[in-house]
Amino acid sequence: MSIPLVVNGRSYSLEVDPQTPLLTALREHLDLTGSKYGCGEGLCGACTVLVEGKAQRSCVTPVSSVRGKKITTIEGLAHGDDLHPVQQAFLDEGAMQCAFCTSGMIMSAVSLLNRNREPSEKQIVDAMDGNVCRCGTHTRVIAAIQRAGRQMSESKETRR
Amino acid sequence: MTTKNIVRVDIEPERYELAERPTYYFDVDRRDFFKFLGAGALVVCALKSPGLGQESGRAHGRGDALPNDIASWLQVSENGRVTVYTGKVEIGQNIRTSLSQAVSEELHVPIERIDLVMGDTQLTPFDMGTFGSRTTPTMNLQLRKVSGAARDVLIAMAAKQWNTEPAKLVAADGKVADPAGNRSIEYAELVKGKQLTATLPAEDPLIPASDWKVAGTSVPKVNGRDFVTGKHRYPSDQTLPDMLYGKVLRPPSFGATLVSADTQKAEQMGATVVRDGNFVGVAAPTTAQAETAVATIQAKWNEVSQPSNKELFDYLRENTTNGSDPTGDGDRFESGSVDQAFSSSSHTLKATYTVQYIAHTPLETRAALAQWDADHLTVWTGTQRPFGVREQLAEAFHLPEEKIRVLMPDMGSGYGGKHTGETAVEAARLARATRHPVKVVWTREEEFTWAYFRPAGVMDVKSAVNSDGMLTAWEFHNYNSGSAGIRPYYEIPNQRIIFHPVKSPLRQGSYRALAATANHFAREAHMDEIAHSLKMDPLEFRLKNLKNERLRAVFEAAAKKFGWGKAKTGPGQGYGMGGGYEKLGNVATFAEVHVDRKSGEVRVKRVVTAFECGAIVNPDGLKNQVEGSNIQGLGGALFEAIQFKDGKILNAALSEYRVPRFSDVPQMETVLLDRKDLPSAGAGECPLVGLAPAIGNAIFDATGVRLRALPLVPDGLKAT
Numbered sequence A: 001m002s003i004p005l006v007v008n009g010r011s012y013s014l015e016v017d018p019q020t021p022l023l024t025a026l027r028e029h030l031d032l033t034g035s036k037y038g039c040g041e042g043l044c045g046a047c048t049v050l051v052e053g054k055a056q057r058s059c060v061t062p063v064s065s066v067r068g069k070k071i072t073t074i075e076g077l078a079h080g081d082d083l084h085p086v087q088q089a090f091l092d093e094g095a096m097q098c099a100f101c102t103s104g105m106i107m108s109a110v111s112l113l114n115r116n117r118e119p120s121e122k123q124i125v126d127a128m129d130g131n132v133c134r135c136g137t138h139t140r141v142i143a144a145i146q147r148a149g150r151q152m153s154e155s156k157e158t159r160r
Numbered sequence B: 001m002t003t004k005n006i007v008r009v010d011i012e013p014e015r016y017e018l019a020e021r022p023t024y025y026f027d028v029d030r031r032d033f034f035k036f037l038g039a040g041a042l043v044v045c046a047l048k049s050p051g052l053g054q055e056s057g058r059a060h061g062r063g064d065a066l067p068n069d070i071a072s073w074l075q076v077s078e079n080g081r082v083t084v085y086t087g088k089v090e091i092g093q094n095i096r097t098s099l100s101q102a103v104s105e106e107l108h109v110p111i112e113r114i115d116l117v118m119g120d121t122q123l124t125p126f127d128m129g130t131f132g133s134r135t136t137p138t139m140n141l142q143l144r145k146v147s148g149a150a151r152d153v154l155i156a157m158a159a160k161q162w163n164t165e166p167a168k169l170v171a172a173d174g175k176v177a178d179p180a181g182n183r184s185i186e187y188a189e190l191v192k193g194k195q196l197t198a199t200l201p202a203e204d205p206l207i208p209a210s211d212w213k214v215a216g217t218s219v220p221k222v223n224g225r226d227f228v229t230g231k232h233r234y235p236s237d238q239t240l241p242d243m244l245y246g247k248v249l250r251p252p253s254f255g256a257t258l259v260s261a262d263t264q265k266a267e268q269m270g271a272t273v274v275r276d277g278n279f280v281g282v283a284a285p286t287t288a289q290a291e292t293a294v295a296t297i298q299a300k301w302n303e304v305s306q307p308s309n310k311e312l313f314d315y316l317r318e319n320t321t322n323g324s325d326p327t328g329d330g331d332r333f334e335s336g337s338v339d340q341a342f343s344s345s346s347h348t349l350k351a352t353y354t355v356q357y358i359a360h361t362p363l364e365t366r367a368a369l370a371q372w373d374a375d376h377l378t379v380w381t382g383t384q385r386p387f388g389v390r391e392q393l394a395e396a397f398h399l400p401e402e403k404i405r406v407l408m409p410d411m412g413s414g415y416g417g418k419h420t421g422e423t424a425v426e427a428a429r430l431a432r433a434t435r436h437p438v439k440v441v442w443t444r445e446e447e448f449t450w451a452y453f454r455p456a457g458v459m460d461v462k463s464a465v466n467s468d469g470m471l472t473a474w475e476f477h478n479y480n481s482g483s484a485g486i487r488p489y490y491e492i493p494n495q496r497i498i499f500h501p502v503k504s505p506l507r508q509g510s511y512r513a514l515a516a517t518a519n520h521f522a523r524e525a526h527m528d529e530i531a532h533s534l535k536m537d538p539l540e541f542r543l544k545n546l547k548n549e550r551l552r553a554v555f556e557a558a559a560k561k562f563g564w565g566k567a568k569t570g571p572g573q574g575y576g577m578g579g580g581y582e583k584l585g586n587v588a589t590f591a592e593v594h595v596d597r598k599s600g601e602v603r604v605k606r607v608v609t610a611f612e613c614g615a616i617v618n619p620d621g622l623k624n625q626v627e628g629s630n631i632q633g634l635g636g637a638l639f640e641a642i643q644f645k646d647g648k649i650l651n652a653a654l655s656e657y658r659v660p661r662f663s664d665v666p667q668m669e670t671v672l673l674d675r676k677d678l679p680s681a682g683a684g685e686c687p688l689v690g691l692a693p694a695i696g697n698a699i700f701d702a703t704g705v706r707l708r709a710l711p712l713v714p715d716g717l718k719a720t
């Protein structure tokens, strides 16, 4: 069966089993390997992508459930050479060690900041608790999210 | 090929880590260098220090071969880039950055112009592996020397060209400048069209840290952009044209042997099935097809009975092997007259401490992509020991190592858990049968089950103190977990320390900080117990028995920052400490916990760590390592434990094996003591060892309940 997918603004048609996890479709069929496999049961967040701007665990998302929806992966977050403020903030805060969790962390953070530019530490912890980092970069990730939030509200102000 | 060769991959029990003998050679002809590099380069090689040189080098016999005991090498090319070759690998400890800093500093080249080729067995000199916090003390210094030598050669070249004295010239920003003559020349220009090599001997590589500029500061991750954009390809992200995906049929329990396997259905589905002794694997164009195919295989296995968690600690005590610890690193140590000291003491204490098996759970599971070209094998894989994996492949496929190339793209970490090459062997076996490149990526369940664990252990401790609170005798037995950090740093005249190796019921190996975590837990918890039994302040008791200045300094610094001695502000609150010396680093950790005896919830509220590992290379990176160690350490301290029965892992999923998350992370404060007068040591491991005892001691302070087993509170701590 052919499934239409819109990923990072490009349209694809995939010949796969409708139950195929979105993560597999992205990594194996579209060669978008920025989304990572960490657990396959929705519990580590390494595979997080945005579906219509909201974070979703692609490893437990059947492709058929997101047909035609707007999917953004880590590869589609920057505009050309301009990094998304969250990406930039992760660099500025040194919020990574092996960085295997980083793309999922960034996508979850973007989703949070899309809803709330100034999350409290508690709100960040709640929103990010499903993202595992085994290297222990948590405090830096929190700092990066706060920095990005400030950045995003400021740039919005100036635009207005 | 026999079963043995394909399925059994030797693991690295942690006690062998440092004793492992490398089978090293690096034969390179000077002409080979330039065949590979092209003309227009300066190559500088560093020799291995004689202390590390038990490796049997082989003479090449072809022309003017470079010495074969090279430890690292560096190339300045005519395009202005500097390429550094090291067998170390990047697994999240940020050495790609810290090593680049060292090169930038000495060679006077902007860091953006430096490339590091790491852990490629064809291009980089042999390296035992990236573990034991050895990169900073060894490789960092070596690269500084190589870079300094390269800079001197470049200055000499410019001096010759300008017919002046090298001493009158300075190197800066990738150029040699002549301030008097008001002229400068790019390094690139100097090496243009030339083929120059230089080797330098390995002497004592100490360099004073007081005037470091680039090193000693916080430089962001050098290729950070590739990670935040998803561009970096980890081992599990590697692909090749016509690649197939491989899946291996797993036995139902450890040690099971294959009786029969019906693979007909899988073959009918179009998958290639390989059966080789105990190994049954399939390869197919997609992971889904490979998974479906392997699931159709009907196999019969012969299973063997084996111990479970329930009887684990009795089992460890009862199954010691006669073999001794080959490192000789404290496997048996005795001083003074221990028995006499105990019998004449009026204040003795005895207690037993235990630690469970835990899983490294690196976020990236094991992965490998293998490709054959006639009888040459190339494998991209995630490992801390690319050269070790090459050796395993050579053994498995009866190939000379020259025919195998192992490459290690920066991976999703290891923590000591990826010393082996299981997926490399599996992918290579399937690739050979299918004549396609094959990728094998383990599922989380496979990683939990078929990798290896941090050893479980039992520690029996007996101590004696005199009426002044001075330790007089110490007897310490460790069953199975290992001898790292087993020797006390407290001043004790009479000691008996014995490590008892055990035939482990589970596959076990290295883990960040090795057995130092277990040994420090037992020792530092016991110190607390003695202090309380003497009604002495635990800090005062420790300092009374501690002469080591560096260790005293971290205890004092952490105590000050923590505010040791301050009054508690509410019920359920507790303070505790732990610390020690490991891998040339000194650490003291103070923890504040909060225990709710009604709900049983135990929360670590605040952790203060003082750490000192000589001269600091990258303060931010160091802080990152200390915090990371503490967060990772929370899991093993509080709740991580592998459950097993009849050769099966019962909690082989993240839903059943709890790892630390954002909500578990305490407030953390790190005090770094910079000792510019001392050589830099690594920091990937030592900071871990103080945390578990600090938490355990804080729980005692809060509740009066003494917990002597790690994990401390897998099910919380309800009032009974």
Ligand code: FES
Binding pocket: A036, A037, A038, A039, A040, A041, A042, A043, A044, A045, A046, A047, A048, A057, A058, A059, A060
């Ligand atoms: S891989 Fe999807 S949540 Fe872990």
Ligand code: FES
Binding pocket: A096, A097, A098, A099, A100, A101, A102, A132, A133, A134, A135, A136, A137, B092, B363, B412, B413
């Ligand atoms: S940085 Fe390694 S898992 Fe997060």
